[in-house]
Amino acid sequence: MLSGTHRNSLQEQVVYGRPALEVVRELAAAWDARRVMITTTASLDGVDGLATGLKAGLGELCVGLFSAVAAHSPRTAVIAGAAEARRLEADLLLAIGGGSVIDATKVMQLALWAGLEAPEQLDDYRAGSAKAQALQPGVRMLAVPTTLSAAEFTPFAGVTDTARRAKEGFAHPRLAPRAVVLDPELTVETPPRLWFSTGMKAVDHAVEQLCNPVRTPYADALATDGLKRLAAGLAATHAHPADLDARLECQIGMWLAMSGAGAGRGLGASHAIGHVLGGTYGVPHGLTSCVALPAVLKWNEGVADHRQALVAGLLGQPGRSASAAVEGLARRLGLPTRLSEVGVGPDAFQAIAEATLHDRGVRSNPRPITSAEDVVEILQLAR
Incomplete structure (x- = not known):
């Protein structure tokens, strides 16, 4: 029950x-x-x-x-x-x-x-x-x-x-x-890279809610609608930057995507890694999700794949892996998806992994993360 x-x-x-x-x-x-x-x-x-x-x-x-x-x-x-x-x-x-x-x-x-x-x-x-x-x-x-x-x-x-x-x-x-x-x-003058990268952060919120191993009806419903709105709104604002309806669609999407997490279920490994990439390595807010989320989804493949299939479908990419769907969206928005593109090399992976283990987000990952080596494997997928 x-x-x-x-x-x-x-x-x-x-x-x-x-x-x-x-x-x-x-x-x-x-x-x-x-x-x-x-x-x-x-x-x-x-x-x-x-x-x-x-x-x-x-x-x-x-x-x-x-x-x-x-x-x-x-x-x-x-x-x-x-x-x-x-x-x-x-x-x-x-x-x-x-x-x-x-x-x-x-x-x-x-x-x-x-x-x-x-x-x-x-x-x-x-x-x-x-x-x-x-x-x-x-x-x-x-x-x-x-x-x-x-x-x-x-x-x-x-x-x-x-x-x-x-x-x-x-x-x-x-x-x-x-x-x-x-x-x-008030978002029209927001630099496109900042708008789209934080849009990927909002996508990350929705995805990590939908893939969380704990099911909650409220968060699932909001994240589902939020992700659909974000996928449509980000594509529309990319094509027509001055479209206020599309921008509001993005804003409503990010509101819904975050509402479940704010209710207490929390986020996952992508955010845990992102906190370290941002706070310690200075990777801009939003770009952390572009590089971490596809790799986390790839590493999680084989665990609750029906949730990842839902994510891919909501992003308009049924039949593709969730990892490929998220990475493809980021690429279409002109954003980096590899750690090397944001100035983080393999020499930092062990330190990033050890710091990430202290973030509560690792405890919400569908595939259990039990050691720094697990996080290093994720980072290798994003290199």
Whole structure:
């Protein structure tokens, strides 16, 4: 008999297909927020930057803009952003950008709630710590994503400890943004490589849900529809970059694909390897899935192949292996699929494998991963 536990998200709402500025104003008023601080990256700041335009549109409601978040959400940026929010007496954080900005802003909330003022103080608040779970929420966040990473839909965040060159997790039921605004018009200027690579990250979310050895009806249903939407939407935006309906299709697809994972089932070996490739080796967010997922699927062949057949069919490639279907999609989008293409060689495989074993994602792989040698075999398939 099927049994399990489904945990509902504490996120209040997702607003889609409406102008972000209009929605942010409405939500700020509804929440009685009067001092909004925008968090973003340098690429969205500047005279013609997207974040700069939203700041101007918010007028006096926006009290400042923090644009020092870098790739993979370094601890230093988290603490600096929290310090700026404290200085500005912000009562709402507005994250505009991709997964790095959104994850960093999630942990800025935690730093504000706990009164943290130095990067090393985050040590006591990693995922699973009693201190983190005991925190009483204060300042919350609202997310306006410009990529397809889907960080905005979970109460988990990955932040990089640059001193150790390692990505670490943080969690709290209310780290997830209070609301998410999906405005496809704000994604038009997202660089194509970033749009499509994070789209492959969203595909990875769906695939690892569908291939997870634990079945959950909610996550399976959402991942199935999400993957279909992503396959169609990514192809359409590749052919017609200005198609807002296709961009919204991608956004809805990534939302559905992540929703099951956010409910507690977790992700798998592709994400586990990706965390190490990103946090330690600097492989850009999204490209980690392009190189890791096909190899993981190949290594898993022979275990629950009916799930992999489902994945291939949803990607419009019935009869092909899931590995080939995923790799083919990435190639059609102009993305790398080999470790050598992202600057990672065999000399790093053993270290990557040993670090990957510490990630909980390896425990959700359909074919059991029991040693670093198993991970090295996967990496060899991706070389």
